[in-house]
Amino acid sequence: MGRNYKIGVIKGDGIGPEIIDEAIKVLDALSANMGFNLEYNEMLMGGAAIDATGVPLPDETIQGVKKCDAVLFGAIGGPKWDNVERHLRPESGLLAIRKEMGTFANLRPAIVYDELVNASTLKPDVVRGVDIMVVRELTGGIYFGQPRELFEDRAYNTMVYTREEVKRIAHVAFEIAMKRGKRICSVDKANVLEVSQFWRETVIEVAKEYPEVELTHMYVDNAAMQLIRNPKQFDVILTGNIFGDILSDAASMLSGSIGLLPSASTGKGVGLYEPIHGSAPDIAGQGIANPLATISSASMMLRYALGEGAAADKIDDAIKKSLAKGYRTGDLGAYDAVEICSCSEIGDIIAKYVSQ
Ligand code: NAD
Secondary structure, three states: OOEEEEHHHHEEEHHHHEEEEEEEHHHHHHHHHHHHHEEEEEEEEEEHHHHHHHHOOHHHHHHHHHHHOEEEEEOOOOOHHOOOOHHOOHHHHHHHHHHHHOOOEEEEEEEHHHHHHHHHHOOOOHOOOOEEEEEOOOOOOOOOOOEEEOOOOOEEOOOOHHHHHHHHHHHHHHHHHHHOOOOOEEEEOOOOOOHHHHHHHHHHHHHOOOOOOOEEEEEEHHHHHHHHHHHOOOEEEEEOHHHHHHHHHHHHHHHHHHHHOOOEEOOOOOEEEOOOOEEEOOOOOOOOOOOOHHHHHHHHHHHOOOOOOHHHHHHHHHHHHHHHEEEEEEHOOOOOOEEEEHHHHHHHHHHHHOOO
């Protein structure tokens, strides 16, 4: 008897369904000969859920994800739902599900594949060998802080962190650093914000439990600059919700395209595995989206949620092999491409490699 896993699947909006279909194609090709079985349970969230049920996060989805071993998610949002009330916007569904699932840690690797050093907008020497893990706090900070209010002539949000919230995300970062280069750069704005001073003091406290890890601190404005100037100086970046959101998008461009980078949102229970990009409404339905970020997210799901590391290695190797052979979607197309491929052709190629 093989291992059986229940996978929640939320395709979402825009390119979401296209990229998720390719990840599932790869997972199916892989599970057949790796001795495990994946049972998919599709659920609604975002614009698709608004259209079908009137709300961005139906109760059925909240209950459904809790019964899964992991959730694979595409992306949500789009101009169609831009003018609905804020609490009914597609994005509020994503914020709410992260909170419901207790996924307080967002892991965002930014890796530059050797085969794509020319695809970055930065010089090859600057990006070659970059391998950064951004550990972003996901369920606290200014995106969730109360009070928050929008009036006609003024508006405010509140950036709050509790000691417990900072400690638990710091522990995640230190554990990851122990398995990598044993260096953490904690990013904050402690020169201006009290909440950042508190963040820094708390991270220093946690660091005492990990004497092997070297901890440094950097202000977020400098970190944005250093990521572009000399990204290889970073191993693990530990930061809060809003700073991590911005820095990880900046870091994604080191790799050449936002369409390459996966993420894992983990925490107390079931984890959410998703590309870092959005629903790309500008290219939705054209079959040209890059599915690699989602296929890599499926790899992270196998590794971190299901403990199927060998299967994850197969996906990672297949991605490298396809890039080395010159297969590219259009977002990477201008650089050293042998063949410009559609979203589903890339899925076919990776599926073929993982089943070899
Ligand atoms: P986006 O990431 O969707 O797109 C930014 C740019 O990158 C676009 O030009 C897009 O075509 C390109 N791009 C993104 N993914 C790509 C891929 N896989 N292959 C090729 N090109 C790709 O960001 P945006 O345009 O700011 O937002 C569009 C919508 O997505 C908005 O409604 C936004 O709220 C939502 N969004 C959702 C998530 C999520 O679901 N996690 C994250 C960010 C934005």
